[in-house]
Amino acid sequence: MARTISPASKGKAPRTPRGEKTLRKILDAALLEFGQRGFHDSSIVGITSRAKVALGTFYTYFDSKEAVFAALVRDMSRQVRDHVAPDIEGSLDEIDRERRALSSYLRFVFEHKEVYRIIDEAEFVDPAGFRTHYETAAARIVTRLEEAVAKGQMRDDGPLATEVRAWAIMGMNVFLGLRFGVWGRQDAELVAAHANAMLRKGLER
Amino acid sequence: MARTISPASKGKAPRTPRGEKTLRKILDAALLEFGQRGFHDSSIVGITSRAKVALGTFYTYFDSKEAVFAALVRDMSRQVRDHVAPDIEGSLDEIDRERRALSSYLRFVFEHKEVYRIIDEAEFVDPAGFRTHYETAAARIVTRLEEAVAKGQMRDDGPLATEVRAWAIMGMNVFLGLRFGVWGRQDAELVAAHANAMLRKGLER
């Protein structure tokens, strides 16, 4: 699970390779701990013992329990984006792009249920990070939808319609991730195909 | 905010009118406390002082902090359902029914942001209640979609497609509630109309 270093709390960045390695160990351990136990049942001791460092070392890199969590949210948010981005290159058309995005997202959720949980829990532990995550995700979808309009592949019903569609698509993806990725298990391609058919043609007739 | 009494913890039901009144006060206070502060920053003292009862009284009706929360989740789940149900009677057709359901849900979220928050937080505090809430909600949508198929108003692509559509619609509703009900504010009818147009006709062309 390679990961570039996430910015720790202000003024607490590691200054040597040794420090970087330790920070990375703590972040990896925190992901496990929070993912398995949730924010509250997690403890700093739990994190540091998984990371095999002393309790105090934690505070070399983070100001508080909330701070690691926030760092993790930024990290995970980036990971989701970076996972999906390459998978939607070279789609047949703009709506097909959304199918691929969902399929890619579902596959990501399969492998990283902890990430799903952490982003969800951010609503309560790191509200600002949570909001940023979804607002930037929505903004990316809006951009894609505007391209679809520009290419004449989608009806243009004004900016509010676009915003509504983007959030609708995002909500759809998240809940399909919960139902078919975290709770159940279904072929990602199949689920994405069904959802996309609905998106493309609608339900009517 | 009238509310019928929610079952408290087992063997802790009130046996007199006085007890019922106290239980109701505690539940109302708990809704406020949890809605404003979130589960973890909430405290029993916070609840009982809002309710203007002594600390110990809390334990006459509930076994623990988690137990009130769970009772609240059941209650809120029922409230959402009861709010939407009458509003979708006598719709033009089965797909229009979904428009009305969303519109009704959005209006509910406007008035009760706390409820949105509590149900979301249930994912971590009362996972079983959370799952039940969404699974029963999805089941209701599935039933409606099956009716739509039966009436020849919707394409039939098999049971998986129906399940996917139901969860997609639900996720869409929840996220539109977050974006246009909790965070921002938009005319519920307008948002529901845009979302429903997408659902009915799809995005294409």
Place this chain on the structure above:
DNA sequence: ATGAAAGTTGAACCGGGTTTCAACTTGTGA
């Protein structure tokens, strides 16, 4: 009227987890 059941009270107990810190170790540049 009366006593047993139901309900109320809040001080005190209790455990657990975050955060601090001063001593110690490691690495590096001059």
Place this chain on the structure above:
DNA sequence: TCACAAGTTGAAACCCGGTTCAACTTTCAT
């Protein structure tokens, strides 16, 4: 080689809120 900066350590201080309980008050059926 030496000294200073960076990093590590874990015991203990500190804090806080959930839960208990025995004494007290209210209600209500007989």
